[in-house]
Amino acid sequence: MKDFQLYVITGEAFHKNKELVTVMEDAIKGGADFIQLRDKTSSRKEVFEKAKQLKELCQSYEVPFIVNDYIDIAMAVDADGVHVGQDDMPLAHVRKLVGDDKIIGVSTHKIEEALEAEQGGADYIGVGPIFKTNSKEDVVDPVTTSYIKEIKATISIPFVAIGGIKTHNVREVIEAGADAVCVITEVVAADDVQAAAMRMTEAINEAKA
Numbered sequence: 001m002k003d004f005q006l007y008v009i010t011g012e013a014f015h016k017n018k019e020l021v022t023v024m025e026d027a028i029k030g031g032a033d034f035i036q037l038r039d040k041t042s043s044r045k046e047v048f049e050k051a052k053q054l055k056e057l058c059q060s061y062e063v064p065f066i067v068n069d070y071i072d073i074a075m076a077v078d079a080d081g082v083h084v085g086q087d088d089m090p091l092a093h094v095r096k097l098v099g100d101d102k103i104i105g106v107s108t109h110k111i112e113e114a115l116e117a118e119q120g121g122a123d124y125i126g127v128g129p130i131f132k133t134n135s136k137e138d139v140v141d142p143v144t145t146s147y148i149k150e151i152k153a154t155i156s157i158p159f160v161a162i163g164g165i166k167t168h169n170v171r172e173v174i175e176a177g178a179d180a181v182c183v184i185t186e187v188v189a190a191d192d193v194q195a196a197a198m199r200m201t202e203a204i205n206e207a208k209a
């Protein structure tokens with residue numbers, strides 16, 4: 001899996017008057033280097049159609065494309081991978097279904113979950129929520145940036161910090177040890193999505209410098 005630093009997840013509820021593909025293309029133009037389709041409300045048929053479009057978009061920019069929750073749809077559109085949570089199918093079975101060449105990301109909120117995902121063969125883990133977020137309904141309490149330090153000291157596979165990350169607080173997240181951050185609203189809810197992604201990319205690069 002190639003390195004990434006700005007992972008952007010779709011959030012159509014936050015850009016009601018703009019097309020999904022336009023928003024995600026603007027995010028990529030602004031520096032998003034990993035994309036996930038996350039859709040909790042559409043029919044499976046609609047999710048499949050969106051996945052097909054985003055796969056084509058991401059492929060044209062050589063940006064990995066991940067599907068949240070729907071392993072079958074990820075496979076059907078030949079996505080680069082899937083993202084699963086703690087309540088989804090166990091990792092070993094996801095791996096059996098998708099094969100060794102696909103990326104599997106696993107959400108984690110505590111060290112035991114992170115170690116289990118690493119030992120089970122996840123390619124990366126999501127670590128969060130770092131800060132308070134309103135973008136996910138069934139979210140646990142913030143793990144805070146000090147937890148990033150703990151993860152960094154414990155885990156060897158790539159991890160991405162997620163939850164309430166904004167341009168104004170991303171420095172804290174990077175300084176705590178994250179190499180990559182994942183956002184929904186900070187990018188997709190912006191009036192100018194490309195500019196928002198560029199601001200986030202610059203803030204990450206400045207914090208890493």
Ligand SMILES: Cc1ncc(COP(=O)(O)OP(=O)(O)O)c(N)n1
Pocket residue numbers: 007009036038068069083084085086105106107108125126127136160162182
């Ligand atoms: C990169 C990344 N990290 C965490 C999540 C959350 O996934 P999950 O726990 O499966 O919850 P839902 O997103 O399905 O509500 C994620 N999607 N991506």
Ligand SMILES: Cc1nc(C(=O)O)sc1CCOP(=O)(O)O
Pocket residue numbers: 009107108126127128129130132133134135136139162163164165182183184185186
């Ligand atoms: C989808 C998701 N998963 C989280 C986790 O902690 O696993 S937090 C989150 C929402 C992230 O959205 P925003 O950048 O708008 O806060």
Ligand SMILES: [Mg+2]
Pocket residue numbers: 068069083084085088
């Ligand atoms: Mg999920």
